[in-house]
Amino acid sequence: MNLSEHYNALFKKSSELILSGNYTIDSKINDESDRRFGITLLVRPNEEIKANIQAFLKELKKTEPHQYYYPNSDIHITIMSLISCYQGFSLDKFSMSEYVDIIEKSLVDVNEIQIDFQGVTLSPSAIMLQGFPTDNSLNVLRDKLRENFKSSSLPQSIDSRYIITAAHSTIMRFQKKLENPEKLIEVIEKFRNHNFGKFTAEKIELVFNDWYQREKNTVNMCDLYLR
Template sequence: MKLDELYNNINQQGILAIKNHQEQLDKYLLAPETDLRRGLTIINPLPAHIRRNIMFCIQKLTTVEPVQYFYPASDLHITVIDLIAANNKFDLPVTEKEKYIEVLSQIVAQVNLIHWKLKGIIASPGAFLVKGYYSHELLDLRNLIRKELPANNLVLQERYQTISGHVTFARFTKPLQESRQLLDVLAEMKTIDLGQFTTNTLDLVVHDWYNRSPQLISKLPLRY
């Protein structure tokens, strides 16, 4: 499935859910102290100009739906790949952590810099997303990881085999109060240009579902 087709499908489902007042609410965000889910993930932090542009969109959306959960700028990221999907039984012994760092460093060093273009805001049934488009190096990296981790007896436990490169920046915590106005604002942002950038280093982190206070395990430089 191509990225545009994937993003269009997600957006159609999101708009339908909003129109029918069937949006998906995130129960964990209402009681964060009960959320013990943690996982091991490679993420792509966002440069300052991209975060600034996304925060501009957030400001417009908060005027319509201020009680929803909007990510702070520091938590915004792109998930490259979930190595161990966040769960409440997560445990990573030191020896295993060191092996992940060793193997992943070797894998990432084989892949050239990743180029990104972020353009357009869409809704899913439970969130708002920025559409991310990437160069083929990200696909190469994901395929290498999926091949090499099991070959090195390391767990690979993705939530799902992602092909997207999106940024989640808001989640629904309460029923939407201004659905029609919200859809109008989203329509205005359908093709908004949020910028381009190049990635030369990825972060291996232990974090929760929302990337709040991530624990950096290692910086993973790509090949120049």
């Protein structure tokens, strides 16, 4: 898949929906009864990129101050959702050592993962950074994870919601009605091709997480180092 074409198509379709008022408000962000949890493999950008992200979010907040903005602690790129978040999942149902064995087996041919953050795009419910892997390592790892987990007897829900192919990072979600959709799109267009920076992941984190990857609800179970 051509990631540029994917992000461009997403932006075009989503901006049209937002301007016509057909966007999606996430009603569960502040719902204390939301107990959707799962297991994710992820990487996190470096501090320089996070600072660049917060500068962009500062601009967005001037236009839409009441939306849900990701703090630095929660910003991530999903490598693979091993168990998609669902209501009531808990760690007592999870055998970490068996999962780590398969992840390590899948990492044998992967030396590093480098992501270049260039520009931003939209979904009908969120704003995302456009991540571009600099080589095929991320795809190789994802394919190995699919192959190895699906040939095992371990519970998993890989690709059950959608087949993950991109390297985006969600940084804002709509939690209230937008105050000025036109101005929001204008700000996003200003940053459509902005260079947020490039980073090489030093480790992959295996985490137990809620739907939004909030730090307060995340348990880091294992770090797998790439270098």
